[in-house]
Each structure stands twice: as C-alpha cells, then as structure tokens.
Amino acid sequence: MNFQQLRAVRETPRHGFNLTEVAEALHTSQPGISRQIRELEDELGIPLFVRAGKRLTGLTEPGQKVIAIVERLMHEADNLRRAGDDFARAGRGVLRIAVTHSQARYALPPVVRDFRAAHPEVSLHLQQGSPQQVAQRLLDGEADVGIATEALASYEALVALPCYRWTHAVITPPDHPLAREAAAGRPVSLARLAQFPLITYEPGYTGRAHIDAAFRGAGLQPEIVLSAMDADVIKTYVDLGLGVGIVAAIAYDEERDRHLRALDARHLFADNLTRLAVRRDAYLRDYVYAFIETFAAPLTRELIEAQRAEPAGPAVAAQPAVQSPPAQSPLQAVPA
DSSP states (O other): OOHHHHHHHHHHHHTTTOHHHHHHHTTSOHHHHHHHHHHHHHHHTSOOEEEETTEEEEEOHHHHHHHHHHHHHHHHHHHHHHHHHHHHTTTOEEEEEEEOHHIIIIIHHHHHHHHHHHOTTEEEEEEEOOHHHHHHHHHTTSOSEEEESSSGGGOTTEEEEEEEEEOEEEEEOTTSHHHHHHHTTOOOOHHHHTTSOEEEEOTTSTTHHHHHHHHHHTTOOOOEEEEESOHHHHHHHHHTTSOEEEEEGGGOOTTTTTTSEEEEOTTTSOOEEEEEEEETTOOOOHHHHHHHHHHOTTOOHHHHHHHHHSOSSGGGGGOSOOOOOOTTOTTSSOOO
C-alpha cells in the first residue's frame, strides 16, 4: 500500500469515476491509475469500485467505507507536511482562502493588505465560489480558511465561527419614488417595496434567505426580475432602470455610487451573520491563525482551538461572541 494508490482511489469518485480525468489530475497515465486501483484492491482483498466492463461506475459497499478512511489518511498526510513546514519554513508558505465574491470584493482588501504587510513571505490564494463551494473546498482540504454567510455552519466537519453582523440596503436611482419618499422622511416599507420590480442576490447568496423570509412573513410576493451573485452587477442594472436593488449595505459607496441612492433597510430584513470556518481536524500553520485574527480580532488562536476541541454539532458554530468592529472599520458591515 502506498500514497500513489491512495491518491488514485480518492480522486476517482471526485472525478465522476472517469479515469482519464483522474490521470490528468494526478499527472500520470490512465493505465497507471487502473493498475494502482487494482493493486490496492488485491492487497485489501475486496473490490472498491462497481464495474461495467472496463468502466468504473460507482463505489461498492466496502469501497464506501474504505474511501472515508483514505480521505482521513490523505488529510493527515497533509497535516504532517504542514507541521513540518512550520518548523522548516517558519513564516513562509501558501494560505488558501475560499471566499464568496462579496467577501473578496468588499471585506478582504484591507485585511489582505494588513496581513501581507506583517507576513510578506506568505502567498495568498483566493478561491472564489458560492457558499456551498467554499464549504466543499474546506471539506476536500483544498482551502485553509473559508469565509461566507451561508452554508458554513451546516457541516459538522467544519468549525464555523461568527465574525460580524451586517444588514441590507435598498438601492434606487436618485429620482425614484422610494428615494423621494425617504428624503421626505417616510421610511420604505415591505409593502411599498413589493410594488416595484426587484433586483437582488441569487438564492443561497448574501443573505437572500432573509430577504425571502421577510416578504413571505408579510404575505407578499415581490417580482424579482433579475438575480445575481455580485452587488456591482445588481447596481449596474438598477442604474439602467430595470428595478430596485437590495444589496449588502457595505456594497454601497457614497462616492463611487453617487448616481444611486441607498435607503436604510435595517427595519425590513433580519441581520445576517458572516462566519469564518476551518476544518475541524486540519493542522493550521501559525500564519493561518494570524490571518484569522486580522480578519476578526475576537477569533484568537485560543478560542479557535477551544472550539475545535468541542464535540461536533450545530451549537459549536454559535458559541463565540459576535463583536461589532470598531467605528470607521472597513468591516463595519461584512457581506456574505
């Protein structure tokens, strides 16, 4: 049994049992992958994969149990390498951050700037994706840290730590009826908002669940004419007159977006909570803890280690206190 065999077995279901793709991912040949799988099956004395002729089509029942063990073995091998790097290459390495677009665009720039100034020999790799993709990259060991609002607290293998609360804002052109009413001292209501076509986030992004829940709770069915993952896209179409936008409040910049107006929506939609997650059993290098504390000062190394030591369960994600960032902080309202 060797690591080449374990890698071949692990990557096969990840690539839909397509051995050509597995070979490309592992920079080897398809016959070599087939041989490594057969050799491991012979050594274990059990078939790991269901076969249709020469094609692999799924995992056998013992294969399902073995693949979970292989995943753990490969993950611990990665932990060993990182532990060695902490001593052999102190302060140098790669930090992989899986993050949603809104976080990368609005929340992370000042954090990355400050972290790079303190750790110039650490290379940061930002991996943007949906909240579900952020979680999956952590679970697959492809990222060290994940940041999002949705999804992260749903996985027992992750420790999802609360960072900051944030709210939505309603975005309109300057001459829109809602903007004129707000200027006259009449706050926007859900019923009034539902009278206009709306542009907001895709389901599963940036607090969209709270937007839907608010309208549903009021017995309203708004017309959402366009949805997108990116607040800048939403603002572009609001500017074109296609509808009224609902975005994370931090996505509105008074100087940059002076052709638009932002209306307070804190009374309309529930607050959202941005979380930072790490894999429960991952070895975190010293600079990973430093990055986390740069992003959210309350998330100290001691707190993170205490949370990781707790039994897995939904309560783990909610225990640390959520602290508001200091005034004038670029993280005053962090989007998903």
